[in-house]
Amino acid sequence: MTQLQAPNGAAFLSTHLSTFDDYLTVILIDALYFWIPVHKVHPGSRPPRGPSPATITSLLRAHACDSSPTALLSAFLGLPSIKSFLAGLSHTPRLRHEFEAHARRYLAMYAPTVPFELGTTERYRAVSRRSETCILARRPIPAGTTIQHLSGKMVALSSQDETGLKRDFSIIYSHRLGESCLMLGPCRFVNHDCDPNARFIAQGGHGVVAVVAIRKIEVREEITVSYADNYFGKKNRECMCATCERRGKGFFGPSRRAQSSKTMWELRSASESGATSESGSETELDSDFRDSICSEDENGIRRHGTRSRKRQRREMLELRDTPTSMSPYPTPTSASPHPSLSRSLLSLSPQKEPIKIEDDIRNFGHTFEDGCRRSQRILTARAPVKSVTVPNDRRKLTPVSTEPAKKPDIGEPVRRSPRKNVQIAIAQNAAGSVNQIVRRGQQPVCMIAQKSQTRTQRRKQDLADRRRGLSTPPLSVSESNDDPSDTEWDSDADAELYDTWTNRIQASPDLIYNAFWGTLERDNVSANGKFPRNQQDLSALEDNRDIIVPPFQTRKCANKNCQARFLLARGGRGRSLETACAEYVRRYDLKLAVQVVCVKCNRHAGIYGFQWPEVETLGAKVADESAEDYNHEEHVPVEFVNLW
């Protein structure tokens, strides 16, 4: 972390405020709110240890729901680790004040009434090679409204920072101030669109920035601003916004090929490697606030990359032109098995000793098409299930069909695109590791077998995977209205891409069956051969018929995009079920509980003790905005494990 020193110049704040920003995003976003680490202004530096996520969570629980930001802030500032952080600033009251104001900005994002939320987007992955952050509306925002709690601060860049900052992410050239500035705070997560629905405005001087809707913003719409006309290269020809995509312009336009100019990738890689070029550009912001955000390197100057431009262009065009180009995921180049697979299906065997409900839950998450990361949990109940009390509101079970099977096979692809074309079965092997079982065509395959890993292990794993050309499996099961018989691939290339993923290891349907159903304690099934709660005919197990695992709660969650589809396999047959982000999906009666929860929702549940109510949808009012209490004895907060 940058050493905090007394101010010695007009731009001293940028160094400190950017350090504060990194510190606060680590504590308040990365650690408990989000599922990817957000970009840091000083990516290499290590912020000091902050309060634990549990501590912050309890603070938020205590204060955020009461909408008492001042109480929340003072409780936050009173935490020992924050105090010791602040102790280093005590000789500079202004710094302390700035820290407090900045902390307030980030804490405000937890207000239950906040009209936006952080989301992830894969839109820029082709260039940035990672998921990026975006801001999504949680409610309709009328035109002309200042978006509550979406604020930031612009600070002039110190010369120290100009040389020290490696990222171009939040550097803005302010025409008004005539110098490079850093945009910090929640505002910095707003992406650019050539037809934006919002704009930055200066608020009360001192570089404080807010965002105002310039047209009505619908629920789940991304909130975007226009950075500048020439932010992403001349005339934004490298712009990857949705508008450019729709219009076939910018990154998606034909002229890009002809123009022999720098690509955004070049700019980005250049900024990391250190070459130079011209700077900032005109803005579309209002005249009061004529700042343009421009990509600059650490010297505040744009640069040419050291990579071969020809190669970069070729790679970018390939990304755009090939059928897989629309997939945000890099095409895996190696078919070698994931290391974790070496122990995957080979070790699958029925769980023999149901003793207690497993508390140590293996979680794994997928980044879905909408950028949402969900986690699934399998609890293996090893105690008599009757000891678990199910609250009344959880007793509503989805009616279970006992109709003869339509015979969808295990993992039968139900979507066209390679990213969507997957179904998952969840299994737990004797060692407790979770396996996702997917199938393409006739062959069920196990895609991933994962154990809970430490952060370091995950990073190492991730790095190793990347070196070997593996990356996040292209999963998406977020949509639910597909015809299960739709098994077509978009193209051979899609199928091939998918092959690369799925052919790593194969398992027989029986093995899959054992992997999943082996964990059941069959004697617990009621005497009439039906599952106690849903009366599903147990004979389905024997008849090779579809099996529907109850009870899937279908409560809608805050996020419309939180649908998950699960396939529970048996002997080559199965049936996918879907939930609209049911916060719990449990099968106490079978001593096996499957939880499906969207991390976004779970995050809220973890913080507020309740789930955010459904967002307002077009024309529909929120039915119940009150805190629905999920914070009862049964609530076991999901521990997120980012595996990729």
Ligand SMILES: C[S@@+](CC[C@H](N)C(=O)[O-])C[C@H]1O[C@@H](n2cnc3c(N)ncnc32)[C@H](O)[C@@H]1O
């Ligand atoms: C101010 S940040 C916005 C938040 C950012 N997405 C994040 O994850 O922190 C600006 C960065 O977002 C990305 N970005 C935003 N809008 C973009 C667009 N229209 N085209 C390409 N990249 C964009 C670029 O990587 C840019 O450097």
